[in-house]
Amino acid sequence: MDKKTKRVCYIHNEDILEKCDKLIRIQNRADIVHSLIKAYNLFQHMSIVEPRQATTEELLGFHSTDYISFLQNLDDLSDDEKCGEEAEEFGLVYDCPIQDGVFECASLVGGGTITAGEKLINDESDIAINWYGGWHHAHRDSASGFCYINDVVLGILKLRQKFERVLYIDLDLHHGDGVEEAFCCTNKVLTVSFHKYSAGFFPGTGSVNDTGYSKGRHYTVNVPLLDGLKDDEYNKIFYSVMVQIKDSFQPEAIVCQCGADGLEGDPMKSFNLSTLSLGRCVQYVLSWNKPTILLGGGGYNYINTAKCWAFLTSLAVNKKLSRDIPDHEYFSQYGPDYELGVTVGNRSDNNSQQYLHHIYTQVIDNMKNIK
Ligand SMILES: CN(c1ccc(C(=O)NO)cc1)S(=O)(=O)c1ccc(-c2ccccn2)s1
Numbered sequence: 537m538d539k540k541t542k543r544v545c546y547i548h549n550e551d552i553l554e555k556c557d558k559l560i561r562i563q564n565r566a567d568i569v570h571s572l573i574k575a576y577n578l579f580q581h582m583s584i585v586e587p588r589q590a591t592t593e594e595l596l597g598f599h600s601t602d603y604i605s606f607l608q609n610l611d612d613l614s615d616d617e618k619c620g621e622e623a624e625e626f627g628l629v630y631d632c633p634i635q636d637g638v639f640e641c642a643s644l645v646g647g648g649t650i651t652a653g654e655k656l657i658n659d660e661s662d663i664a665i666n667w668y669g670g671w672h673h674a675h676r677d678s679a680s681g682f683c684y685i686n687d688v689v690l691g692i693l694k695l696r697q698k699f700e701r702v703l704y705i706d707l708d709l710h711h712g713d714g715v716e717e718a719f720c721c722t723n724k725v726l727t728v729s730f731h732k733y734s735a736g737f738f739p740g741t742g743s744v745n746d747t748g749y750s751k752g753r754h755y756t757v758n759v760p761l762l763d764g765l766k767d768d769e770y771n772k773i774f775y776s777v778m779v780q781i782k783d784s785f786q787p788e789a790i791v792c793q794c795g796a797d798g799l800e801g802d803p804m805k806s807f808n809l810s811t812l813s814l815g816r817c818v819q820y821v822l823s824w825n826k827p828t829i830l831l832g833g834g835g836y837n838y839i840n841t842a843k844c845w846a847f848l849t850s851l852a853v854n855k856k857l858s859r860d861i862p863d864h865e866y867f868s869q870y871g872p873d874y875e876l877g878v879t880v881g882n883r884s885d886n887n888s889q890q891y892l893h894h895i896y897t898q899v900i901d902n903m904k905n906i907k
């Protein structure tokens with residue numbers, strides 16, 4: 537693969553954008569993200585690829601028959617059934633409410649990430665981007681954390697049709713529990729998640745001691761972090777863990793979930809990151825020159841999320857962006873500075889040097905058996 541100009545495809549059409557914009561937890565985020573990337577004229581450097589609905593067979597490649605058939609028949613449910621025991625059994629309550637068209641949206645997002653994987657295994661693209669995807673909490677038989685269908689798992693399964701070893705990297709503020717669970721018993725997919733880990737914080741999993749099972753032992757890597765994390769510390773531990781993973785696992789393809797809810801200014805009020813640290817992580821991974829899928833995820837400050845994913849898109853196409861936000865429909869929401877950067881706060885960082893060193897040594901020790 538040419539080290540500089542890579543073939544980048546971008547999963548998009550108006551249908552997936554409109555469907556995602558109706559999702560209760562991220563209403564109108566998709567249009568804000570898409571509009572900024574368009575305003576920076578980045579589409580001229582990528583091929584736009586339309587998503588398709590994931591087939592039932594593809595969905596059943598990970599999810600259970602009962603769960604998928606329940607999702608496929610939501611329209612037949614009465615209002616009582618939509619709040620009933622069975623809905624609760626499938627996690628379709630609280631943060632994963634049954635809303636009109638949710639299955640069509642989730643399976644289109646799933647089909648989008650599968651399509652991204654197809655472009656890579658057919659050697660038609662080097663990098664495939666699906667900012668509508670990254671729904672890493674969905675379990676085999678239940679929705680969780682705003683996630684209904686785990687498009688990340690479906691994309692990895694597609695890549696595994698060609699690639700022997702696939703690396704999954706989760707940069708979201710939250711632990712990528714659904715993806716880790718899917719591949720915790722195999723040594724063909726290594727999952728590494730950098731996330732906030734503290735009492736009562738969703739989803740509550742992702743301890744450094746969780747390292748996988750059976751053949752998958754040591755192929756689950758968790759890097760638990762604390763509030764206030766800043767760019768430099770994040771990048772230091774990211775590089776030190778990832779260089780080890782690169783050398784010992786030698787991935788043939790990569791999926792990177794780029795959730796933006798760790799940025800300063802996100803309503804989650806946890807990490808204190810700028811887009812630069814996520815950019816450095818992605819740039820390092822892209823420098824490996826392996827077929828890579830970039831996915832979205834969390835990100836509840838929509839303006840910051842748009843800045844982040846526009847910046848990451850620019851890294852994929854190797855084009856420098858102006859610091860000044862270009863004029864476009866949402867320009868007025870980028871005030872008061874109207875600049876691409878995300879300013880970090882001066883909150884205290886709970887991640888002491890001792891803590892980070894302790895986590896690093898445990899992670900490296902856990903990985904020493906990867907071969
Ligand atoms: C269900 N929860 C999740 C699940 C997943 C995520 C996520 O982004 N995962 O990547 C975020 C919150 S939760 O219980 O922590 C919350 C629900 C609503 C939350 C909220 C809503 C607005 C502002 C701040 N927090 S947090």
Ligand SMILES: [Zn+2]
Pocket residue numbers: 708709710795797833834835
């Ligand atoms: Zn998140």
